[in-house]
Amino acid sequence: MNAIDTRAVSQYLAGPARWTAAAAVPKGGLHGGGILIVVIVLAALGFSVTRMRSRRHTAQRDDDWGRRPPPAAPPPPTEPPAQATLVGLPAAAGSPVGTGPANSPAPRPAESPGTAPNGDPSAAPARTPRRAISFERPADGWAVETHGLTKRFGANVAVNGVELLVPRGVAFGYLGPNGAGKTTLIRTLLGLTRANGGTMSLLGIPVPAQRSLAQARVGAIVDEPRFHPHLTGRDNLRLLAAARGGDARQRIGPSLERVGLAERADDKVASYSMGMRQRLGVASSLLGDPELLILDEPMNGLDPAGMHEMRTMIISLVDEGRTVVLSSHLLDEVERTCDAVAIVDRGRVVRQGPIDELTRGTDAGSLLVDCADPARAARLIDEAGIAAGTSLTDAGLTVTLPAGSSRELVADINRRLVGSGISVYGLQETRASLEEWFLSVTTRLGENP
Amino acid sequence: MTSPAPTAEPLLSAGRSPTRPGRVTVPRRLGAALPTWDLIATKHLELRKRRGLMITVAVMIIAPTVLIMGLRLGFHLFDPAHYGPAGSPSVFNAIANLMAEFGFIVAAVVGAAAATTDLNDGVFRYLVITGRSRLALYLARIPAGLAILISALAISFTMLCLVTAYESVPQPTTVSMNNNISVPAHLDQAQLQTWAGQHPRQAGQAFFDILSGPGSGQVQPSASVASTDFTQYTSAEDTQFNPAPNEMFKIGLWLGLEIGIGFLVGLGLGSLTGQRTLSTILLIGLEIIVTPILARAEIPYFLNGQRLDVGVAMDQLRPAALAPATPGGGGGPGGLLFGGRGALGIPPMPTWSMISVIVGWIVVWSVVGAWRMMTRDA
Numbered sequence: 144m145n146a147i148d149t150r151a152v153s154q155y156l157a158g159p160a161r162w163t164a165a166a167a168v169p170k171g172g173l174h175g176g177g178i179l180i181v182v183i184v185l186a187a188l189g190f191s192v193t194r195m196r197s198r199r200h201t202a203q204r205d206d207d208w209g210r211r212p213p214p215a216a217p218p219p220p221t222e223p224p225a226q227a228t229l230v231g232l233p234a235a236a237g238s239p240v241g242t243g244p245a246n247s248p249a250p251r252p253a254e255s256p257g258t259a260p261n262g263d264p265s266a267a268p269a270r271t272p273r274r275a276i277s278f279e280r281p282a283d284g285w286a287v288e289t290h291g292l293t294k295r296f297g298a299n300v301a302v303n304g305v306e307l308l309v310p311r312g313v314a315f316g317y318l319g320p321n322g323a324g325k326t327t328l329i330r331t332l333l334g335l336t337r338a339n340g341g342t343m344s345l346l347g348i349p350v351p352a353q354r355s356l357a358q359a360r361v362g363a364i365v366d367e368p369r370f371h372p373h374l375t376g377r378d379n380l381r382l383l384a385a386a387r388g389g390d391a392r393q394r395i396g397p398s399l400e401r402v403g404l405a406e407r408a409d410d411k412v413a414s415y416s417m418g419m420r421q422r423l424g425v426a427s428s429l430l431g432d433p434e435l436l437i438l439d440e441p442m443n444g445l446d447p448a449g450m451h452e453m454r455t456m457i458i459s460l461v462d463e464g465r466t467v468v469l470s471s472h473l474l475d476e477v478e479r480t481c482d483a484v485a486i487v488d489r490g491r492v493v494r495q496g497p498i499d500e501l502t503r504g505t506d507a508g509s510l511l512v513d514c515a516d517p518a519r520a521a522r523l524i525d526e527a528g529i530a531a532g533t534s535l536t537d538a539g540l541t542v543t544l545p546a547g548s549s550r551e552l553v554a555d556i557n558r559r560l561v562g563s564g565i566s567v568y569g570l571q572e573t574r575a576s577l578e579e580w581f582l583s584v585t586t587r588l589g590e591n592p
Numbered sequence: 593m594t595s596p597a598p599t600a601e602p603l604l605s606a607g608r609s610p611t612r613p614g615r616v617t618v619p620r621r622l623g624a625a626l627p628t629w630d631l632i633a634t635k636h637l638e639l640r641k642r643r644g645l646m647i648t649v650a651v652m653i654i655a656p657t658v659l660i661m662g663l664r665l666g667f668h669l670f671d672p673a674h675y676g677p678a679g680s681p682s683v684f685n686a687i688a689n690l691m692a693e694f695g696f697i698v699a700a701v702v703g704a705a706a707a708t709t710d711l712n713d714g715v716f717r718y719l720v721i722t723g724r725s726r727l728a729l730y731l732a733r734i735p736a737g738l739a740i741l742i743s744a745l746a747i748s749f750t751m752l753c754l755v756t757a758y759e760s761v762p763q764p765t766t767v768s769m770n771n772n773i774s775v776p777a778h779l780d781q782a783q784l785q786t787w788a789g790q791h792p793r794q795a796g797q798a799f800f801d802i803l804s805g806p807g808s809g810q811v812q813p814s815a816s817v818a819s820t821d822f823t824q825y826t827s828a829e830d831t832q833f834n835p836a837p838n839e840m841f842k843i844g845l846w847l848g849l850e851i852g853i854g855f856l857v858g859l860g861l862g863s864l865t866g867q868r869t870l871s872t873i874l875l876i877g878l879e880i881i882v883t884p885i886l887a888r889a890e891i892p893y894f895l896n897g898q899r900l901d902v903g904v905a906m907d908q909l910r911p912a913a914l915a916p917a918t919p920g921g922g923g924g925p926g927g928l929l930f931g932g933r934g935a936l937g938i939p940p941m942p943t944w945s946m947i948s949v950i951v952g953w954i955v956v957w958s959v960v961g962a963w964r965m966m967t968r969d970a
Contacts, residue, residue, distance in 0.1 A: 330717075330969075330970070334720060334721075334970075335717050335720055335721070335969060336969040337969075355723040355724075355725070356723070357723070358722065359722075359723045361721070361723075362721075363721050365717055365718075365721070367714070368718075369713060369715060369718070371638055371709070371715055372713065373641055373642055373643070374637075374638060374641055378637060378638075379715075381634050381637070382634045382635075382715070383718055383719065383722060384630075385628065385631045385633070385634040386631060386719050386722040386729065387722040387723070387724070388628060388630070392630070427718060431722070
């Protein structure tokens with residue numbers, strides 16, 4: 144793998160600090176001044192009560208996990224924290240691309256995060272096989288389709304002619320640093336703000352022309368999930384279910400159970416932690432039994448166990464046939480969860496497609512060869528001209544694979560070495576991670592270290 | 593904790609295929625502008641569970657009646673020799689006027705809260721995402737908020753009426769006029785004219801206008817009762833008698849209208865500004881500063897501008913039992929509240945323009961609020 148300045152990457156991706164933390168009267172005896180004072184005192188009393196409650200709520204935001212029900216599947220102890228995912232751990236061996244039919248995603252095997260295929264808990268988590276993705280236009284339209292979508296705030300162009308195609312039935316990452324325009328695009332798609340130009344459709348339904356119809360089949364979390372703090376989680380869902388209408392009210396219970404909040408559903412949201420609010424946000428987005436879920440930074444504020452649960456939930460939602468669009472600046476989370484990504488930079492989509500295809504196009508893949516005679520093996524490979532380069536290290540021979548090479552090349556190298564009488568004890572291929580690819584296609588790292 | 597009843601088919605269906613047409617049932621009225629009952633009920637729930645807001649409503653609408661009437665009932669119960677019955681026309685008048693002033697203010701507070709809590713709590717965007725018409729979301733707030741305010745008003749006003757009707761001094765049979773002259777009660781203008789003709793000396797002392805006619809100081813044998821005299825008579829009657837049930841009902845409706853206007857204007861202004869505190873302060877200022885100034889005296893070349901104030905129009909509509917008309921204005925019983933309210937100090941406007949001003953305020957602010965909600969970035 145290429146050496147990466149992890150600190151620079153962290154700073155670049157983190158961007159500016161995010162706000163995650165979340166406030167019997169005798170006639171003639173009563174004069175205007177007196178009334179005014181009474182009114183002011185009462186108003187001040189009311190506001191004080193509200194503020195005190197708000198402060199108490201804020202203070203209780205982070206207590207969380209002590210009172211919530213234990214997660215169904217305890218996270219493995221080696222789950223990397225958010226910061227570790229931010230700087231990017233080296234990815235394990237590349238995974239084959241699925242071969243399912245177009246628009247018929249094959250269910251993905253259950254993820255076992257934190258454990259490498261060889262069972263070494265200290266190794267990086269494995270990337271699970273991704274779904275086959277076709278970028279041919281589906282008969283019933285893309286899950287999300289935009290053409291030339293533009294949103295300006297004064298002179299600032301937050302969304303700049305975005306061309307985006309999200310296939311159905313996949314987890315799709317919308318990836319970019321803070322301030323790149325991810326949330327603005329989502330808000331525009333959902334009708335929370337008006338576009339200045341371009342066209343868009345959700346599930347093949349043009350918006351804003353038929354927004355109500357489209358949004359009835361869409362669930363979303365935009366930015367931080369927010370709720371009325373003085374209401375219980377269940378009451379908040381009742382409010383949203385009433386707005387949705389239909390069968391939404393009957394889905395409140397199942398949604399709460401699904402996100403693991405059933406036992407805390409009758410507590411006030413003010414007492415919820417950020418993680419619980421995120422889960423309540425997911426529950427609210429499930430009220431409409433949506434075909435398309437748009438989740439904006441769903442991992443924000445979650446601890447490693449919460450991130451694991453969220454990831455598992457997203458994968459299960461996709462396995463049910465839903466499309467999940469996941470906006471995030473956490474590269475590793477997107478790489479672990481999503482099948483395809485679009486990279487947004489300064490309001491523009493600079494690249495999109497299946498992750499495996501996108502990362503395959505880079506020249507960062509390498510092969511660590513553990514063999515009996517590394518020097519001779521290096522000469523052999525150099526003479527064959529099948530690799531981009533070789534180098535000898537303490538670990539052995541490292542072969543730099545050419546851009547776009549397939550896994551067959553690894554087998555070819557193995558055959559040549561064995562055929563030349565060199566004993567091969569092991570081959571470890573390292574493909575470029577999404578993070579490396581991300582850095583290769585974005586431009587701001589040098590400008591804003 | 594309540595667990596959901598098992599269903600034959602999972603509500604969050606696993607293995608669903610998004611490509612199957614018609615799988616998702618789109619609620620029929622999703623795009624409709626009219627709010628559903630469920631939407632109104634949940635909005636009512638959201639407002640009702642705001643403890644601070646409900647305390648404010650209770651303190652400003654219900655508490656004055658409970659406290660004042662409770663104390664008067666208690667004093668009269670324990671020391672009837674020194675404290676008269678709790679109910680009296682003047683107490684009714686004072687509390688009802690207080691209810692109107694505080695009611696408008698608290699209605700504006702509730703309206704501004706109803707308009708801004710979704711925004712301030714960050715829930716508005718999630719309501720918009722549901723696909724529900726923004727207009728329906730706005731309209732749902734109106735019955736939800738009014739239900740709270742009208743309930744509080746009904747409790748308070750009913751208590752006031754009951755105490756006034758059943759715990760009051762016996763009603764007199766005469767009206768005490770100038771110079772303590774007693775005039776029979778419940779006369780219309782013709783009957784009063786007849787009485788004046790039969791009792792010219794008392795009529796001359798009771799009604800200043802008769803004395804101030806030609807030959808002032810002498811009793812006119814055929815003294816006639818001018819319309820101003822009759823107004824003076826009815827005003828005295830209103831202050832000395834408990835309102836009749838139909839008059840109480842009229843007062844209740846007027847109070848409801850006052851509160852409704854406060855709520856709708858607060859809702860519209862809150863929706864326009866998106867700021868609860870600012871909206872509340874502006875409407876309190878309108879109610880206790882601007883309106884009394886505009887209602888008290890005619891400002892040269894600005895009379896029609898003064899009449900555009902909804903408070904002035906509502907003062908003109910104020911039931912007689914609360915605001916006896918006083919020619920010249922400003923000096924009636926209600927005029928002592930907030931420096932002149934309760935009786936117009938300016939020439940009254942035509943009825944159609946009074947109604948236009950009231951309806952105009954309701955419609956304009958509702959349209960402005962709904963428009964802002966429909967165009968606002970969520």
